[in-house]
Structure formats: C-alpha cells, structure tokens
Amino acid sequence: MKPIYSIVAPVYNEEGILREFYNRVSQVMTDMGEDWELIMVNDGSRDSSIAIMEDLAASDSHVKYVNFARNFGHQTAVTAGIDYATGDAVILIDTDLQDPPEVIPKLAEQWKDGYEVVYAVRAKRSGESWFKLATARLFYRVLYRITEVSIPVDTGDFRLMDAKVADVLRNMREHNRFIRGMTSWVGFKQTGVEYERAAREWGETKYPLRKMISFALDGVTGFSFFPLQIMGTASAFLGVLAIIVAIVISVLRVSLGANFFGGQATTIVLLLLLTSFQLFFLFIMGLYVARIYDETRGRPLYVVASTSGFDKQAIRDADVPPHDYIVASTGGFGEAVNDE
Numbered sequence: 012m013k014p015i016y017s018i019v020a021p022v023y024n025e026e027g028i029l030r031e032f033y034n035r036v037s038q039v040m041t042d043m044g045e046d047w048e049l050i051m052v053n054d055g056s057r058d059s060s061i062a063i064m065e066d067l068a069a070s071d072s073h074v075k076y077v078n079f080a081r082n083f084g085h086q087t088a089v090t091a092g093i094d095y096a097t098g099d100a101v102i103l104i105d106t107d108l109q110d111p112p113e114v115i116p117k118l119a120e121q122w123k124d125g126y127e128v129v130y131a132v133r134a135k136r137s138g139e140s141w142f143k144l145a146t147a148r149l150f151y152r153v154l155y156r157i158t159e160v161s162i163p164v165d166t167g168d169f170r171l172m173d174a175k176v177a178d179v180l181r182n183m184r185e186h187n188r189f190i191r192g193m194t195s196w197v198g199f200k201q202t203g204v205e206y207e208r209a210a211r212e213w214g215e216t217k218y219p220l221r222k223m224i225s226f227a228l229d230g231v232t233g234f235s236f237f238p239l240q241i242m243g244t245a246s247a248f249l250g251v252l253a254i255i256v257a258i259v260i261s262v263l264r265v266s267l268g269a270n271f272f273g274g275q276a277t278t279i280v281l282l283l284l285l286t287s288f289q290l291f292f293l294f295i296m297g298l299y300v301a302r303i304y305d306e307t308r309g310r311p312l313y314v315v316a317s318t319s320g321f322d323k324q325a326i327r328d329a330d331v332p333p334h335d336y337i338v339a340s341t342g343g344f345g346e347a348v349n350d351e
C-alpha cells in the first residue's frame with residue numbers, strides 16, 4: 012500500500028545512533044497515526060550501519076533501505092531516497108538527530124494547510140563551532156543575494172515536500188546537486204517552520220571544511236552566473252584604472268623628470284597581482300566548464316548494490332531514469348527492477 016509519508020534519511024557511518032534515530036522516528040510517526048515508510052540510504056558506510064539497517068528492516072516493515080555500491084555523497088544519497096519514495100509527502104531528515112523527528116508533525120500540519128514545500132528553518136543551532144556558524148550564516152546570505160530563485164536562508168535539507176515536488180526533482184538529474192536550492196527552484200507554495208537545530212548526538216560531522224567548500228560552490232554555480240558576470244565588471248574596472256594610471260604617470264614624468272616610476276618593483280608587484288586575478292578568473296570558468304563536462308558524460312548519479320523492502324512495481328511506475336538502478340546482483344529476472 013502507498014504510504015502517506017516517506018521519510019528519507021542518508022546514512023554514512025552512523026552505527027552509534029541509527030537505532031536511536033529509528034526509535035525516535037517510529038515513535039513520532041506512530042503518534043501521528045498515518046501510514047509511513049522510512050527509507051534509509053546507505054551511502055557506502057564503512058562501519059556496521061548496513062547491518063543495523065538490515066536488522067531494522069527485518070523487524071519493522073516500515074523500514075526500507077537502498078544500499079549504494081560506494082560513497083556517492085550526502086546530496087546523492089538524498090536523491091536516491093527521493094527516487095525510491097512513494098508517499099504523498101516526502102520528508103528529508105539527517106540521521107544524526109540534529110534534525111529532531113519531533114518537528115515532523117509541524118511540517119505535516121503546514122502541508123495539510125496546502126503548502127507543497129515546508130522547510131525547517133534553523134532558529135538556533137547548538138553544538139556547532141563558531142566558524143561553521145559564521146561561514147554558514149554568511150554563505151546563505153550571499154547565496155540569497157546572487158541567485159534568482161530565492162533559496163531561504165539558514166535552511167538545510169530538513170523539509171517536507173509534496174509528491175508533486177518530489178516528482179519534479181526525480182526528473183532533475185544534474186550531477187552537482189544542491190537539493191535545498193533545487194526544491195526552491197521548483198516553486199509551488201512554500202513556507203518555513205522554525206526549529207532548534209540540536210547538536211550531533213553521536214560521532215563527528217561528515218562535512219569537513221573541504222566538503223563544505225565544494226558544497227558551497229555547487230550551490231553558487233548551480234543557481235547563479237554571478238561569478239562569471241563579475242569578471243566583466245572587474246575587467247572594465249582594471250581597464251579604466253590602467254588608463255588613469257597611464258595618464259597620471261605621463262603627467263608626473265613630464266613635470267618631475269623621466270625617471271619617475273622607473274622602478275622594477277612596481278612592475279613585479281603589478282604583474283603578480285594581475286596574474287593572480289587572471290588565474291582566479293580562470294578557476295571560476297573552470298568550475299563551470301568542469302560541470303559541463305560532468306553533465307556530458309551522462310553517468311548515472313549513483314549505483315545501487317542492493318535494496319530491501321520496496322514494492323518493485325511502485326518503483327517501476329515512478330518513471331525515474333532506469334539507468335540509476337544498476338543493481339550489483341539480481342535473481343529471477345521477472346522481479347528485477349531494471350527489467351526493460
């Protein structure tokens with residue numbers, strides 16, 4: 012039977028908290044009293060997370076999982092969860108309990124009031140370094156200014172979306188994914204619900220600085236051409252500056268003597284400065300070019316090693332590009348997901 016709520020949870024080395032996560036979700040959903048499914052996506056965990064998922068799936072039919080062939084990254088794991096979800100509403104939530112499952116009923120309330128996307132806004136964040144808080148604050152505000160779609164500030168992926176929105180997302184197969192921007196891009200009626208983001212209850216963040224930067228670049232390049240456009244402004248600025256400097260130096264040389272500004276030091280500094288500018292702009296162009304290359308290769312977004320608990324027919328009916336369902340092993344081809 013088709014569930015009302017599909018809860019999508021990406022899992023990467025979360026063995027210490029997975030059971031607790033399941034307990035809290037299951038408690039909240041049981042209290043809500045409507046049918047639900049929990050889709051956990053194992054993003055190539057190297058700990059015992061998958062064994063715990065197998066266990067949970069065996070003891071509760073609400074629990075289903077998708078097991079990736081390797082680590083494909085958080086945003087791709089969420090994507091797979093959405094691909095496999097069959098509910099009338101799809102809820103994205105982290106498994107580290109930083110997004111309290113107790114907020115789900117509040118999201119659902121707004122959905123029942125007619126909103127197609129209900130995102131959870133972090134009113135407060137505990138247990139995070141000042142550096143992460145400050146950079147995140149700045150990032151969301153800059154992103155808001157430079158993109159054409161308004162991506163709400165201080166909002167992660169914790170959100171509820173109507174099946175209509177999930178359907179559009181299933182057909183957006185871009186490779187460098189920024190889900191929070193993509194759900195804003197879709198449109199429909201959207202609203203936010205404030206919540207207090209908890210500290211991670213166990214383990215460490217899987218988003219070190221390097222991944223945070225690359226994620227931020229996905230957000231910027233995926234939704235704006237601003238970095239390319241400022242190249243035009245910067246080149247105009249430097250051009251005008253060059254003309255002014257040429258005039259000023261000519262005047263100074265005529266009035267103060269031919270050797271004025273004759274030093275090589277100035278030339279060297281300027282050369283380095285301009286080269287650095289140019290390389291920076293090349294780097295920005297490179298970001299966009301690399302993304303074009305990524306798309307033209309046309310590789311699947313992820314590779315699935317195994318799944319559990321899914322109604323194969325429902326998946327087939329979902330009309331998702333089937334090349335994303337490459338499965339490492341099958342048995343009795345009649346049942347294979349990828350059987351066209």
Ligand code: UDP
Pocket residue numbers: 020021022023024025054082083084085086088104105106107109215216217218
């Ligand atoms: N995650 C994932 N794949 C990754 C990194 C993270 O599936 O490569 C999952 C992780 O298990 C968690 C969620 O994505 O459920 C958010 O990650 P994390 O809590 O480390 O990020 P933070 O909250 O620190 O930004």
Ligand code: MG
Pocket residue numbers: 105107109211216
């Ligand atoms: Mg977290």
